[in-house]
Amino acid sequence: MVKAGIIGSTGYAGSELVRLLMGHKDVEIVWYGSRSYIDKKYAEVYRNMFEIVDAVCMDDNMEELADQVDVIFTATPQGLCASLVNEEVLSKVKIIDLSADFRLKDVKVYEEWYKLEHKAPQYLDEAVYGLCEVNREAVKKARIVANPGCYTTCSILTTRPLVAEGLIDPNTLIIDAKSGTSGAGRGAKLPNLFCEVNENMKAYGVATHRHTPEIEEQLSYACHQPVTINFTPHLVPMNRGILVTAYASLKPGTTAEEVRAVYKKYYDHEKFVRVLDEGECPETKWVEGSNYVDVNFKIDPRTNRIIMMGALDNLVKGAAGQAVQNMNLLFGFDEDEGLRQVPMFP
Amino acid sequence: MVKAGIIGSTGYAGSELVRLLMGHKDVEIVWYGSRSYIDKKYAEVYRNMFEIVDAVCMDDNMEELADQVDVIFTATPQGLCASLVNEEVLSKVKIIDLSADFRLKDVKVYEEWYKLEHKAPQYLDEAVYGLCEVNREAVKKARIVANPGCYTTCSILTTRPLVAEGLIDPNTLIIDAKSGTSGAGRGAKLPNLFCEVNENMKAYGVATHRHTPEIEEQLSYACHQPVTINFTPHLVPMNRGILVTAYASLKPGTTAEEVRAVYKKYYDHEKFVRVLDEGECPETKWVEGSNYVDVNFKIDPRTNRIIMMGALDNLVKGAAGQAVQNMNLLFGFDEDEGLRQVPMFP
Amino acid sequence: MVKAGIIGSTGYAGSELVRLLMGHKDVEIVWYGSRSYIDKKYAEVYRNMFEIVDAVCMDDNMEELADQVDVIFTATPQGLCASLVNEEVLSKVKIIDLSADFRLKDVKVYEEWYKLEHKAPQYLDEAVYGLCEVNREAVKKARIVANPGCYTTCSILTTRPLVAEGLIDPNTLIIDAKSGTSGAGRGAKLPNLFCEVNENMKAYGVATHRHTPEIEEQLSYACHQPVTINFTPHLVPMNRGILVTAYASLKPGTTAEEVRAVYKKYYDHEKFVRVLDEGECPETKWVEGSNYVDVNFKIDPRTNRIIMMGALDNLVKGAAGQAVQNMNLLFGFDEDEGLRQVPMFP
């Protein structure tokens, strides 16, 4: 039985991790970290866990935790994981970091977009970007897994095959993304109040959202050239779900069959990426509660652009589910262990 | 491996049954019945099932089905199950009927409330009312299980212990119930359109809702006297969830401790009924996607009435989850097999 | 042109008052009070007011305000209005208080339910309870109008005619009320976050909600005897709207025609109270954005109880609209001036 500790277990991503790990046959959570709720029963913070989780919230003590567990998940604000990790910790446990601390290889890019000094840049090189469909083998051997962002996972899985195969010009890529509100976290802020979000839609972080360089970096690896894109996130009045609509110029003469063949080549053997039937547009509800990403595309012959679409649950494949998938790779479990939830509809 | 067939697999309750049975280790669905979608791929009707269910929808042929499966679930409009069931069918398979056909023992009451002639009244006596927490032993031996209604399950589990123990006067009972919209089914009707339901709340079926006699009958068994109640359902702009607020006159002198002790007596050993901590009001979100029912109460000393509250997911404990629970009893599986979902929040 | 000042103009009720007064031909707002946003442009707090309101938020200085305006609306937390009002202020302006400070005649009841010392009990007697349909003539002559609560307005208008005419036993009255989330205010609190409210329903303040004594007091005036009721509020995932479902024992032998005649007697000449056609249940969406209250009833002959239903928009007839209606009475305007909005559907 693998022992797991969660630092930041009372945010939405942390609580989703608890939900998923409860159904994982080979893992036991032994540390529910939460600086805000120390000594409070976890089930009093999340009443859905009543009679399911009996534990009490603990402080964020990574060193002590490292002695007690095999894997630490950090579902915390940016900067915390980098400030806690050190060689002694890494000699004892695996770290799966759901924050952005180890996602970008270039510390300058990190510090520019996150406006934070990075406290452990020495681990940037060894940290593995935990997008399992891309870095499966590297994840298995990692000490630190940088769990990708929610927008990023959806954007990359939706567009990467065409970028990698040269079917689209990556520098024409425009990603218009729409997210449910749980992505904004559980902080008590006015813009996240029900009455401010409900019956409302808006863009935010236009041209400045922090997931932009993460998408660009990963796509540049795929095509071996620098990539600069437009990325615009939007807030949608729903709890869960990310929908990505991505636009790019298609290599002249490319047919729908060729595009489909490329998607199939990359994803036919991937359980969690579903290439939908021709003509079907992904819907966030079709993946809710599950680790699936649904992708599809449409070519517009009038403009010779391709519209690529992807949908996932931001708390599962966009956060906690992907973290569990990474953990499964790290410990040699079936990759879908604990992740066999059928999407819940309606 | 138990083989299951579903008649009416493309309604919301039917599709929830598919979702749950996909996660049940001892059951295989071999017949996806759906009169409306014969020969259509199930995953084209419910896209969330893409690459999960490969089957095609079949007709509602109960006799043929009886030869192929061990258990038949009927998630169909009232009247259909009663019109199909017969001795030959019952000699071959177990029937779990999610419609109302076998819930009421008195055929006259059925015909009065449902405005339908009952086609198989000869089985009313032997059918077992499948509220597992009440009729567990009888269910195990049944040929026909009448799966309770969603409002009914929530109303009975919330109030029954106090009725049974004589702590409340059953004829003062007023049940004000609130339901998510999936309870209205997947029929394309104007009142169920998004724009008609969203940002709206209303009562409906006031003093005439068909779940009323079902609640009354079951409560009358608990207190060995006729029970007549008020029951008012309301439509709430959410997909899932039923919340029951029930009012009754409390036996003079009864303390909160005594009431709590009664709830504990009935439910301490029930996995799926959670008696919340003092002062906590049940919320539908805390049980969403799971088979739990959360109950609690508050005494108002000013009026000497008690306010009892209960919450469940209408598609799980209120329909498909309870059906699986009944199936587990029928076939000797662990009662929570396939039903260990942690509630999904948010 | 009547000059109006608003203390607390940046809460939801305050901003609704701004919206309504913008369309009132005889009133000009000259003071947008808001302690939290002093010196900030009002339209930066409420972007819907961009290019409509050009003013800047001011402090809550009632004495200075009294010199500048003819009427002061206080849309503030309990206690503030009572702490500011004095004889000098009252000699200069009319006060319409949207808080609870002057709603209850008995200072002990106020202090018990609100856990606050009342700072101006000397004005409790003269303050007029501003439910226009009940106290129209008294309002016209008032110096202080106590604008009723949202739950209260809906509960009283729905039940009062039958209480007044002795058709129901007031001490059997049970009021189950459901409210949109704007009733909880614009404070940045965790329980009001989108993800906590959306797809969720719960009761709260069970047996302890502060609108209870207000309803009881007003109903006791109607029937000249003390009234004690059950009142249970619920939170609904929608922005606006209150729905009241009220239950009471009907005077034996009373017919639906008699009940309807009583409602008609009280409301036929009331523009803002609509007695719906037989069989129609009020829906909150039918009154959204308007000052209407829709009421209707159903008799359950099986229990001899009557189910009374009412719906209003909590921010209009439940707060700001009623305040404007009171102002119209105070200044001799048409009672519906500024209140002719047709309900917005969908």
Place this chain on the structure above:
Amino acid sequence: MVKAGIIGSTGYAGSELVRLLMGHKDVEIVWYGSRSYIDKKYAEVYRNMFEIVDAVCMDDNMEELADQVDVIFTATPQGLCASLVNEEVLSKVKIIDLSADFRLKDVKVYEEWYKLEHKAPQYLDEAVYGLCEVNREAVKKARIVANPGCYTTCSILTTRPLVAEGLIDPNTLIIDAKSGTSGAGRGAKLPNLFCEVNENMKAYGVATHRHTPEIEEQLSYACHQPVTINFTPHLVPMNRGILVTAYASLKPGTTAEEVRAVYKKYYDHEKFVRVLDEGECPETKWVEGSNYVDVNFKIDPRTNRIIMMGALDNLVKGAAGQAVQNMNLLFGFDEDEGLRQVPMFP
């Protein structure tokens, strides 16, 4: 008093027209056309109109209607208006057509995108495209006003100034649009059910939506060259509102100040178009219930693209409000008569 008739008064756009005209001091509705509800009271179809509209629904007889009214609004499916209009009708009344019949000048384009034979192509030339901010003078003299589509109005007003002034390359324009569900109409169709839309988001009509050629035609007039764009509509779980996010390559060297100056030049004198302050992203809730369009932009120097954003209420400025605005121009009323609603928030 201008007499108005509405053909198609029981769709969502038709009923919004009723709501707005009820508040217009110079207009009286004398004909509530609705083929589906002939002889039914209008207020029974839309209960919000109870005690406000007393009329009964009539058939769609344009010739009879022409004798009784001064202006006819057709809020009907494509094809109907074109099939009814003729010289005699036009000699008697003004027509404001909310369908697409007279929006496109080229009958071949109409027939290709709408898959319909056009029954009155002889009026295409004289019909005026009723986007008041663009064609104000022409509207005043028109016999037939082609009221623009909801997506179209938002897309054109958001992007047209920059297209007209040559600041963006129109053939790089990508419009990603998000709409509330009332845009899908009041038809009882499965995809519009509450449970299918709520908590869900999807694109639809990708590369084939009928508003595409309408946007292209109008933008081509602005820049005097053919324009081909990408347009992708999305369905959002809310009742009202359209949000447009538009991307285009910016003329090299253009500054934000220059862009802002262009928007100001076009819209400073337009009451209904609000150019938001720098850095503010339009939100649909800020215009709900009103005739406003909010626009703004952000330049991304990394890609040298500009992101233009616009928001409106699809039923007001996107349909009925714009129709009233056109009527005001036709009859010489103040352009904002009946359209002074302050946006409703929350």
